[in-house]
Amino acid sequence: MSKKQEQVLCIDRKTLPASWVTQRTVLSMDFPTFAATCTKAKCSFVRRGIAEEDRQKKQIIPYILLQTADGGMTAAYNRQGNEKRLHDLWSIGIGGHINPEDSAIGTDSFESILKKGMQRELDEELARRVAGDPIEFIGIISEDITPVGSVHMGAVFLIRTQDPEGYLPGDELRSFTWHATQKLSQLNLELWSELSLELINSLNPTL
Template sequence: MSSTHNERVLVVPAAELDRLGRFQGFHADADRYLSVLLKPENTSFRPRSEVETDPSLKQIIPYVVLRSAGKVFCYTRGGSQGEKRLHSLRSLGVGGHVDEADAGGNCGFEAYDTAMRRELEEEVDIQSPGVLKLAGLINDDATPVGEVHLGVVHIYDLEEPLVSPREEGLAASGFVPIAELLEDRDRFETWSRFCIDELLAEA
């Protein structure tokens, strides 16, 4: 992930989420929310140091789950991961903040998509073809981290489980059978638990 020093990240007013219908946990209808939240007039870039404790703004976070042949890529968050409050927890999601440097003069979906693909490229080396699809949103107002972030969940279905970490912060990484994730879910960060329960359990 990008350094937090002087980082300006994409945010939307939490009031817009309220207007669309605030939810707790996972919501599958991401298109309806993002078609409004990622309109340029609803987005802005703010210093990350200021918005990390401001629940009136939601930081938009790409959260990509890598899946192949009934297994899911997971890792333990290490010290180089940007969000210190999640260190040592297991995670399924690869991604991070949408930085102003990703924008190219834009504040909408194009900037978001650029950031998502940059984060994937920075964090993992994927050596398999696959299909990337939007799966839903995650909102968790029950935790200090969750109340200032909104997760945009993507599933990346790969033909082969050929993924390796590029960052030291993705420790103890590898593909794990979905059944094992269900048994071990309490070791995972909240967003990953939502994905395990809502997206992966049925699969």
């Protein structure tokens, strides 16, 4: 199946809270609040070729960050995947679209679909990861500044690990390396990564 034919999880912008879809959105929140709001707003699977051109829809993307347990180091990689508009930018987020396969029985809740999609993305992008590390939802990011951002919303998850060497990147994560969190701004970061750092800093202002 071509990328344009792929079915992706979307929510109509008009059914989401206005504070979620501003020009530059960085909001910390708990997962039950996020899931309940998205469930009320109602989501559907839309052909990606259509969704990518429709600013009235927000494609929901799990965006997973990897940090050391003390928050001092963050994993980053150079973008070389399917999204050519992001090529040669650095990213600290692992993730991708939610597809119908993440809702195997067709009646799964939004919470279940998102978590399945998030786990699938981790399995696809990482050749090895530490199974016992907790995955924490920390909030959402969204922006209408770039063509990519205007049709996507990021559900940001954070993995804090005591064993960074336990994470081995797959082929898509080019130049995957651990960087001092405070020096990430020296990289040519994609905007979503900048927003995610802002989100983390709002939770941990001393880092």
